[in-house]
Amino acid sequence: MQIYLPIAEMPVSVLLLLGLGAAVGFISGVFGIGGGFLMTPVLIVLGIPPAVAVATQTAPIVASSTTSVLAALRRRGVDIRLGLVLVAGGLIGTALGVWFFAAMRRAGQLDLVITLAYVTLFSVVGGLMLVESLRDLWARRGGRPAPVRLGREHPAYMAWPLRMRFPRSRLYASVLPILGLALFVGFAGAVLGIGGGFILVPALLYLLRVPTGVVVGTSQFQILWTGLVGLVLHAVQNQAVDVVLAVILITGSVFGAQFGGRLGRNLRADTFRLLLAVLVLTVDLRFVLELTLRPTEPFSIAAVEGR
Secondary structure, three states: OEEEEOOOOEEEEHHHHHHHHHHHHHHHHHHOOOOHHHHHHHHHHOOOOHHHHHHHHHHHHHHHHHHHHHHHHHOOOOOHHHHHHHHHHHHHHHHHHHHHHHHHHHHOOHHHHHHHHHHHHHHHHHHHHHHHHHHHHHHHHOOOOOOOOOOOOOOHHHHOOOEEEEHHHOEEEEHHHHHHHHHHHHHHHHHHOOOOHHHHHHHHHHOOOOOHHHHHHHHHHHHHHHHHHHHHHHHHHHOOOOHHHHHHHHHHHHHHHHHHHHHHOOOOHHHHHHHHHHHHHHHHHHHHHHHHOOOOOOOOOOOOOOO
């Protein structure tokens, strides 16, 4: 069954989009992170214009983050004070990201910017996760314990000026690196259509040493508010949010996430990290091939708005 997407200006199969939403929701449930980093590239592969894919994917991110935050609040898994600092930096990054998105779209370079950004981000994040997971796996096979980081070992940047206490996270740290991290995640989320959880969660764990019990809830708290602002800005400034596409994707992802969450609880930690790294690098490979392979039609003619 075909349905016409008014903003993307193309017909698509409803069953295909529902299946895609369910598959990405399942993967998100398995790994406990938002599926924006996977959904946006797949939508682009299916022919959805990159601008529409990035902007529309923000809607499912907001929907999934809302349910995650509500669940985390019930079990006291959100550091509100730390979350508000992250939101402050994230909102600035989101506003800058939407402005940059619009500027690149007007310049006709948005597709190239999105592809290059995905290749760079996924290569770094996926490569680091793969190296770490293989090192831990190799150590376990050799009978050696994996290296453990002590909670009292804090890096120098946490002693920068403007320090603040975060009792829920047992932190006394400068807000400057926290704001910088949140700004980067908000900017990347607005430009690439990703929630940023797969960046923010490891950063909170390894860079700020936030306890695992509040990491996911606090991360989702920031992603919820920055995603909501990004969604509104994309809709108002760029007119790139396709409501029909968003509703279909949300419907499919809700069902898939339920089954994925059950499977994810049974995975070993080292297997979990290895599979996530392979998943990120697989998506990265697709963009690398797009940049390196010679296109079938090197030149094309397209109408440009305002010309």
